[in-house]
Amino acid sequence: MTLNVASETTRAALRALPLRCRNCGREHEAAPTAICEDCLGPLEPLYPAQRSLPDRATIAARPRSLWRYREWLPFEGDPIHSLDTGVTPLLEAPRLAKRLGIARAWVKNDSVSHPSLSFKDRVVAAAINAAAAFGIETIGCASTGNLANAVAAHAARAGLEAWIFIPHDLEAGKIIGTSIYGPRLVRVRGTYDDVNRLCAQVADRFGWGVVNVNLRSYYGEGSKTMAYEIAEQLGWRLPSAVIAPMAGGSLVTKLRKGFAEFLDAELVDGAVPRIYGAQASGCAPIVRLVERGGTELVPEVPNTIARSIAIGNPADGRYAAQTIRDSGGWAAHVSDEALVEGIRILAEDVGVFTETAGGTTVAAALAFASQGHLRADDELVLCITGHGLKTVEAVAGVLPEAPTIDPKLREVVALVQQSSH
Numbered sequence: 001m002t003l004n005v006a007s008e009t010t011r012a013a014l015r016a017l018p019l020r021c022r023n024c025g026r027e028h029e030a031a032p033t034a035i036c037e038d039c040l041g042p043l044e045p046l047y048p049a050q051r052s053l054p055d056r057a058t059i060a061a062r063p064r065s066l067w068r069y070r071e072w073l074p075f076e077g078d079p080i081h082s083l084d085t086g087v088t089p090l091l092e093a094p095r096l097a098k099r100l101g102i103a104r105a106w107v108k109n110d111s112v113s114h115p116s117l118s119f120k121d122r123v124v125a126a127a128i129n130a131a132a133a134f135g136i137e138t139i140g141c142a143s144t145g146n147l148a149n150a151v152a153a154h155a156a157r158a159g160l161e162a163w164i165f166i167p168h169d170l171e172a173g174k175i176i177g178t179s180i181y182g183p184r185l186v187r188v189r190g191t192y193d194d195v196n197r198l199c200a201q202v203a204d205r206f207g208w209g210v211v212n213v214n215l216r217s218y219y220g221e222g223s224k225t226m227a228y229e230i231a232e233q234l235g236w237r238l239p240s241a242v243i244a245p246m247a248g249g250s251l252v253t254k255l256r257k258g259f260a261e262f263l264d265a266e267l268v269d270g271a272v273p274r275i276y277g278a279q280a281s282g283c284a285p286i287v288r289l290v291e292r293g294g295t296e297l298v299p300e301v302p303n304t305i306a307r308s309i310a311i312g313n314p315a316d317g318r319y320a321a322q323t324i325r326d327s328g329g330w331a332a333h334v335s336d337e338a339l340v341e342g343i344r345i346l347a348e349d350v351g352v353f354t355e356t357a358g359g360t361t362v363a364a365a366l367a368f369a370s371q372g373h374l375r376a377d378d379e380l381v382l383c384i385t386g387h388g389l390k391t392v393e394a395v396a397g398v399l400p401e402a403p404t405i406d407p408k409l410r411e412v413v414a415l416v417q418q419s420s421h
């Protein structure tokens with residue numbers, strides 16, 4: 001394996017934490033490796049047990065980015081890239097709460113995440129700093145769209161080369177929203193799962209930092225910052241339930257880990273929220289595992305417009321199902337029609353335009369409400385993870401056509417009269 005090595009000064013400033021296998025517990029040096037060589041289990045960063053943690057006031061006084069929680073991110077020293085990602089709005093949604101029959105609801109609005117308009121900015125902020133710590137100067141990813149946008153944007157700002165692999169037939173917004181930053185973008189004839197397999201070989205062959213393959217142990221930790229922000233933005237307390245969309249299954253597991261870490265640090269009290277997972281019916285291997293029970297995930301061939309979450313063989317699927325069940329939550333899959341309706345409901349009730357994954361989350365929330373999973377006193381956060389302008393084709397066909405008129409007052413008068421009938 002060949003690595004491009006950056007300057008010693010860079011490496012002295014920022015170090016990645018060592019890793020430990022989630023399965024067998026074996027400890028490994030910090031490295032661009034995500035899989036245990038003994039048992040093939042996933043590696044996770046190992047945080048120093050006795051490190052000193054900040055209190056609420058210290059965190060609150062820090063700059064408004066996800067690095068305000070840096071003691072829970074897998075580095076020692078100062079991060080050097082993506083310093084402005086994180087701290088997206090948490091927006092109360094009373095009309096949505098009413099529709100769901102619950103006490104209160106909020107939208108955690110990562111559709112306006114900086115810089116690439118999806119929650120993937122959080123994981124890439126972590127991964128690109130891991131790449132820097134290892135002196136890797138070319139990063140890459142296997143992506144369903146949003147990760148491609150994020151890797152391309154973050155690499156451009158950092159001055160790193162990026163090789164990005166996607167299924168050939170993604171939405172125009174995802175392809176253009178990647179190409180614009182000037183990466184090497186490669187469209188692969190196959191599903192995301194084919195792309196992912198190819199990227200595992202690519203990472204080995206070229207020594208690149210493929211953010212969700214060999215840098216995955218560091219990458220995933222970025223997702224926890226969504227949980228920290230929810231806790232801080234609610235005034236240092238936890239909601240009773242959280243709903244998030246699932247692709248590889250990482251986000252739901254990291255939300256739970258993040259809430260648990262804030263409870264451990266006594267920054268909040270109470271209990272870890274019930275975690276609910278959402279997928280589209282055309283690709284719902286994690287939901288079906290939750291429903292079936294056990295630990296054997298059955299891979300699927302995706303067939304849904306929710307491309308950003310269409311992973312047929314999710315890397316963290318088993319852990320996601322376990323997390324959901326342990327937390328007392330549940331999982332639901334929704335049809336493409338229902339998720340399009342979910343996009344419209346979020347726009348009309350909350351004024352937030354989300355992509356297909358967000359529509360899936362809203363539609364699943366409605367399903368949980370009608371199935372009796374939500375309680376009248378629930379305080380629910382919906383994780384809205386990507387922007388609607390990235391997948392306009394999902395809704396273009398279902399919206400009313402706007403009238404076209406001449407610039408004459410009488411034409412407007414006619415329209416106003418019609419609409420008041």
Ligand SMILES: *Cc1c(COP(=O)(O)O)cnc(C)c1O
Nearest residue numbers: 146247248249250251357385386
């Ligand atoms: C990637 C993605 C997810 C889910 O991420 P996982 O951690 O892989 O489960 C959710 N929403 C959007 C918009 C995404 O791009």
Ligand SMILES: [Zn+2]
Nearest residue numbers: 021024036039
């Ligand atoms: Zn192991």
